[in-house]
Amino acid sequence: MPFDLDFQQIVFLALGFVAVVASIMTIIQSNAIYSALFLAIAFFQLAAIYVLLGAEFLAVLQVLVYTGAILVLFLFVVMLLQLREGPQIGDARRWQAIIAWPLGLLLAGELVAIIFSKDVTTQMQQGITNGAVTVGQYTPANTVAVGGNVQAVGRVLYTDYLYPFEIASLILLIAVVGAIILSKQIEPEGEERILPSTGINIGRTGIVGRKQGEEFAREITPMLEAEHGAHAAGAEKGGQQS
Amino acid sequence: MTITNTTVPLEWFLALSAILFGIGLVGVLTRRNILVIFMSVELMMNAVNLSLLAFSRYLNSMAGQAFVVFVVTVAAAEAAIGLGLVIALVRQKPTVDTRDIEELKD
Numbered sequence: 001m002p003f004d005l006d007f008q009q010i011v012f013l014a015l016g017f018v019a020v021v022a023s024i025m026t027i028i029q030s031n032a033i034y035s036a037l038f039l040a041i042a043f044f045q046l047a048a049i050y051v052l053l054g055a056e057f058l059a060v061l062q063v064l065v066y067t068g069a070i071l072v073l074f075l076f077v078v079m080l081l082q083l084r085e086g087p088q089i090g091d092a093r094r095w096q097a098i099i100a101w102p103l104g105l106l107l108a109g110e111l112v113a114i115i116f117s118k119d120v121t122t123q124m125q126q127g128i129t130n131g132a133v134t135v136g137q138y139t140p141a142n143t144v145a146v147g148g149n150v151q152a153v154g155r156v157l158y159t160d161y162l163y164p165f166e167i168a169s170l171i172l173l174i175a176v177v178g179a180i181i182l183s184k185q186i187e188p189e190g191e192e193r194i195l196p197s198t199g200i201n202i203g204r205t206g207i208v209g210r211k212q213g214e215e216f217a218r219e220i221t222p223m224l225e226a227e228h229g230a231h232a233a234g235a236e237k238g239g240q241q242s
Numbered sequence: 243m244t245i246t247n248t249t250v251p252l253e254w255f256l257a258l259s260a261i262l263f264g265i266g267l268v269g270v271l272t273r274r275n276i277l278v279i280f281m282s283v284e285l286m287m288n289a290v291n292l293s294l295l296a297f298s299r300y301l302n303s304m305a306g307q308a309f310v311v312f313v314v315t316v317a318a319a320e321a322a323i324g325l326g327l328v329i330a331l332v333r334q335k336p337t338v339d340t341r342d343i344e345e346l347k348d
Contacts (some may be wrong), residue, residue, distance in 0.1 A: 067315070179323055182330045
């Protein structure tokens with residue numbers, strides 16, 4: 001069995017080996033830039049494994065979003081901050097690393113042992129035959145029949161998962177607003193900006209808030225009253241009531 | 243277009259997923275650089291994505307792939323917010339070492 005491998009299995013083993021090695025290098029590199037680059041290698045291997053699994057759309061998404069956006073953002077921040085991590089050896093809390101390594105590897109080993117000892121494939125087949133496991137309609141042949149993997153994902157995403165999809169767009173909007181607010185540069189004190197033609201101080205942000213609005217209303221009301229007489233005051237009173 | 247079934251057993255994909263998850267967990271527990279901790283969390287998310295896609299393939303269901311789309315969305319949002327927090331943190335105190343960030347401890 002170990003030397004009776006077909007082409008797909010050899011490709012999987014090669015990709016998986018590189019992915020594991022790159023992941024280990026990610027967490028043992030002391031320089032965060034090298035960590036990010038090794039993580040990019042691991043993500044590319046995973047994208048290739050997704051192709052092996054027939055998930056071409058997710059493979060493209062993996063390369064575009066994970067390596068193209070998230071990791072570039074990581075590299076950007078690492079290079080922006082220009083901070084080096086302190087030495088790993090001689091650390092006062094090194095006991096944590098001494099405990100974490102065996103525990104983490106034990107967890108992975110246990111999971112692998114359970115996966116192989118319980119024989120997931122056989123159990124899944126049993127579940128399918130006695131009806132405990134539901135099999136979807138997207139067999140490879142059906143996926144081709146609807147036009148391919150992208151079309152199949154689109155069909156599921158825009159019918160069964162339409163509502164979660166809309167919520168996902170809301171999450172992205174909140175993330176954009178949050179990221180802008182969090183990384184907004186706080187300007188130094190003492191800078192005052194005057195709104196043109198009114199002489200009102202709108203402060204450092206340039207945003208007219210409630211305080212500025214009230215100030216503006218206090219200044220503008222006598223002018224309006226002087227200009228339009230009782231007519232403007234009556235209109236404002238009507239506006240307040242509504 | 244040819245239709246090919248994958249000949250790699252499901253257990254192999256799940257085992258790789260478990261190993262990557264374990265490596266990511268060790269990274270979260272051992273590292274002190276908050277950016278590397280973030281990267282380890284991303285690695286753990288990818289491990290989960292791999293098992294979702296493997297089950298999606300072997301059960302002929304597209305639900306797993308739809309879940310992975312959402313996981314990727316949340317990962318992108320998390321990275322944007324997390325790195326924004328790191329930048330805001332570094333502006334207050336120039337360090338990314340979690341040992342030095344203990345203002346909320348006492």
